[in-house]
Amino acid sequence: MDSVLKKFTKYVGLNIIGMISTAICVFVDYLFISIALGTDGLTSLGLGVPIFSVLFGFGVMLGVGGGARYAGLRAQGEQDKANQMFTTTLKMGFIVAVPFVVLGGFFATQIAALLGASGHILPMTASYIKILLLLSPGIIFYAIFESFARNDEAPKIAMISAVIFNAMNIILDYIFIIVLDWGMSGAALASMIASICALLYLLTYWIRKKMNFRFVKARIMFKQVRSICEIGAPSLINDLSYGFVLITFNLTLLSLVGNVGVAAFGIISSIALVVFFIFAGLGQGIQPLASYYYGIKDKKSLLKILKYSFTTSISIAIVAITIIFFFADSITAILNYEQDMALAELANEGIRIYFTAFLFAGITMISIAFLSVTNMPKVAVLLSILRGGALVIPLILILSRLFGVVGVWAAYPIAEFILAIISIFCLVWANRLLKEISS
Numbered sequence: 001m002d003s004v005l006k007k008f009t010k011y012v013g014l015n016i017i018g019m020i021s022t023a024i025c026v027f028v029d030y031l032f033i034s035i036a037l038g039t040d041g042l043t044s045l046g047l048g049v050p051i052f053s054v055l056f057g058f059g060v061m062l063g064v065g066g067g068a069r070y071a072g073l074r075a076q077g078e079q080d081k082a083n084q085m086f087t088t089t090l091k092m093g094f095i096v097a098v099p100f101v102v103l104g105g106f107f108a109t110q111i112a113a114l115l116g117a118s119g120h121i122l123p124m125t126a127s128y129i130k131i132l133l134l135l136s137p138g139i140i141f142y143a144i145f146e147s148f149a150r151n152d153e154a155p156k157i158a159m160i161s162a163v164i165f166n167a168m169n170i171i172l173d174y175i176f177i178i179v180l181d182w183g184m185s186g187a188a189l190a191s192m193i194a195s196i197c198a199l200l201y202l203l204t205y206w207i208r209k210k211m212n213f214r215f216v217k218a219r220i221m222f223k224q225v226r227s228i229c230e231i232g233a234p235s236l237i238n239d240l241s242y243g244f245v246l247i248t249f250n251l252t253l254l255s256l257v258g259n260v261g262v263a264a265f266g267i268i269s270s271i272a273l274v275v276f277f278i279f280a281g282l283g284q285g286i287q288p289l290a291s292y293y294y295g296i297k298d299k300k301s302l303l304k305i306l307k308y309s310f311t312t313s314i315s316i317a318i319v320a321i322t323i324i325f326f327f328a329d330s331i332t333a334i335l336n337y338e339q340d341m342a343l344a345e346l347a348n349e350g351i352r353i354y355f356t357a358f359l360f361a362g363i364t365m366i367s368i369a370f371l372s373v374t375n376m377p378k379v380a381v382l383l384s385i386l387r388g389g390a391l392v393i394p395l396i397l398i399l400s401r402l403f404g405v406v407g408v409w410a411a412y413p414i415a416e417f418i419l420a421i422i423s424i425f426c427l428v429w430a431n432r433l434l435k436e437i438s439s
Contacts, residue, residue, distance in 0.1 A: 004304045012285030012312070014159040015150070019281030023274040025166035025194075027335075029187055030270040032177040034337040037124075037184075042335070043259045044124040044184055046266035047115045047250055050243035051129050052191065055136045057239025058096050059143025062089050064284070065232025066144070067151035068291045068373050069224075070213060074152075075295035084218040086148060089228060091220055093144050097137040104133025116251050121259065124184045131188035138196040145202040151288045152211050157202070165198035230377040234368045234384040238280075241388015245412075248393045252400050252408055257346065261405065264346035267335045268354050275320045275355075279362045282309060282316075283369035291373045306370060306427070313362030324355045350409040357413035360420035367423035371430055379426055386422065391415040 033041040066089030073082035103111065108130035109122065117125035142165065150158040169190050176186030205211055246269065253261030286305050293301040324331070332347040333339070364387055372380035392415035399407030399414075 004301045005308060007289055008286070008305055008308045011150075011155050011289055012282055012309075014155040015285035016278055016281035017159055017163070019162065019277040019284075020274065021163045021166035023277040025169045026273050027270050028170045028173055029191070030266060030335050031337075032173045033184075033187060034335050036177050036181065038338045039260060039263045039340055039343060040121060040124070041184070042263035042266045044117065044121050044128065045187065046246070046262045046269070047112065047117050047121070047125045048128040048132070048184070048188075049266075049269075050115065050246045051111070051132050052139075053239045053243035053246070055100060055132060055139050056143060057236045057243070059093070059140035060147065060239060061232035061236030062092055062096070062140070062228065063144040063147025063232070064235045064287060064372075065089070065228035065230070066092075067147040068231045068287060069227055070148060071151040071288050071291045072295045074212070075292050079212065080216075082212075083214045083216045085224060085228070086213040087216050087218040088220055088224045089144060089148075090141075090215065092225065092228065093137075093140050097140050100133050100136040100140075104130050104136070108133065115247060116254050116262075128184040128188045131185055131192060135189075135192035135196075138192050138199060142195045142199040142202070145199060145206065147284075148213055149202060149205070149211060150284070151291070152213055153288075154205075154211060155285075155288075157205055157211075161198045161202050164201050165194050167194075168197045169194035230381075231372055233377065234372045234380040237381060237384035237388055238365075238368070241384065244389050245392055245396075248389075248396050249408065252396055253405070256400065256405055256408070260340065260342050261346060263340075264343055264350060267332050267343070267347045268351045270335065271324075271331060271351065272354060272358075275316065275358050276361070278316055279313060279358075279365045282312060282362065283365045286366070287369050287373055290370055294373060302370075306366070309366045309370075310363065313366060314359075317358040317362055320358055321355050324351055328352055346405065349406070353406070353409040354412055357416040360413070360416040363420040364416065364423045367427055371426060376426075376430055379430070383419065383423060383426065387415075387419050391418060 030042065030045060033045050037044070066085055069085045070082045070089075073079070073085060109126040112122055112125040112129050115125065115129075142161070146158045146161050149155075149161070172190035172193055173187065176182045176190050180186060182189070206213075246265075249265050249269075250262045253265055286309055289305055290302060293299075293305065328351050329344075329348050332344065332351060336343050336347065364383060368380045368383050368387070371377070371383070392411055395411035395415050396408055399411050401407070403410070
């Protein structure tokens with residue numbers, strides 16, 4: 001087997017396994033909430049999930065940005081500077097976590113109301129958000145250490161940590177939601193305690209010096225902070241924009257069909273996350289490889305990575321869309337525990353339209369991951385912004401007025417189609433620039 005293909009299979013395969021376990025975990029969250037709290041629970045979870053996306057997004061930004069810089073410095077034999085980058089990333093993690101804890105302690109109810117929660121849904125959503133924010137350091141530092149493990153040529157350890165996180169989440173979901181009947185508070189506690197368990201697993205390897213990165217005395221330098229943020233910004237924007245898109249979907253559906261619309265979108269998005277996280281795993285999996293090959297100026301291997309990524313993405317999309325086209329009714333029924341007919345009708349119609357986006361979404365996500373580590377982070381940031389609110393949010397607002405709920409479902413695939421075309425043009429431009437590093 002080609003050595004590049006072998007590395008691609010290893011890094012991407014292990015990362016996708018970890019991300020699939022995350023998607024399954026989200027699906028189980030929705031399943032247990034549906035069983036325990038029905039449509040109201042699905043609505044509350046749908047309104048609160050954007051907060052988790054924001055928290056995880058900041059952790060991934062620091063992890064991907066710091067990890068990519070760490071990998072590049074290691075490839076150049078600069079382990080001391082690489083350790084300084086790790087130290088700076090950890091310090092930034094502490095700085096980022098403090099405001100979230102404060103928000104959780106004092107403003108959870110206000111945040112829930114801003115997200116659209118009202119009436120009896122408000123306290124349910126507020127309790128979920130409060131626990132997420134108060135325990136946010138766990139998910140932020142888990143994301144940082146997982147990314148550094150992956151960039152330290154330990155993708156298996158990173159994958160195992162992701163599996164631990166998600167397995168513990170599922171187990172604790174069952175205990176807290178079904179057995180103890182803690183409702184939305186139980187769902188939030190399960191997620192955050194699970195992230196702390198996964199972090200402890202990573203820390204045991206780090207403390208036993210099974211990983212190369214070390215905490216050293218180093219001041220926070222503006223240049224390092226900027227480089228971390230530039231590389232990690234696309235990942236942050238990706239998660240933040242996903243949160244804002246969820247909020248826009250929720251508020252628009254609330255205005256059109258009420259709480260049942262939010263519950264339907266919760267079902268659709270939880271199922272779609274399985275494919276979305278596979279693409280995210282693909283993007284994160286190629287990131288350390290692209291960083292390494294770019295660091296040693298190997299354009300041929302970079303282009304191979306890109307080719308393998310697109311082939312994998314298109315194959316995954318075709319399989320996912322085919323399954324949804326034929327089995328949507330059966331799949332959505334799993335999360336519609338109360339067998340609400342209005343909910344079923346909305347979810348079944350929406351998921352078939354929504355899933356067509358995955359023909360194009362993988363192209364954009366791969367492009368962003370590739371461009372962010374090949375000295376074109378600004379282009380990657382621009383694509384990330386477009387992939388978030390810049391395209392899909394206006395489309396939701398416009399198409400919902402023109403076509404109602406069908407327009408809401410169609411906004412996402414139309415946005416991804418436009419972005420895929422833009423991404424291809426950006427990659428063509430990047431290919432011309434890459435000629436400089438191999439000359």
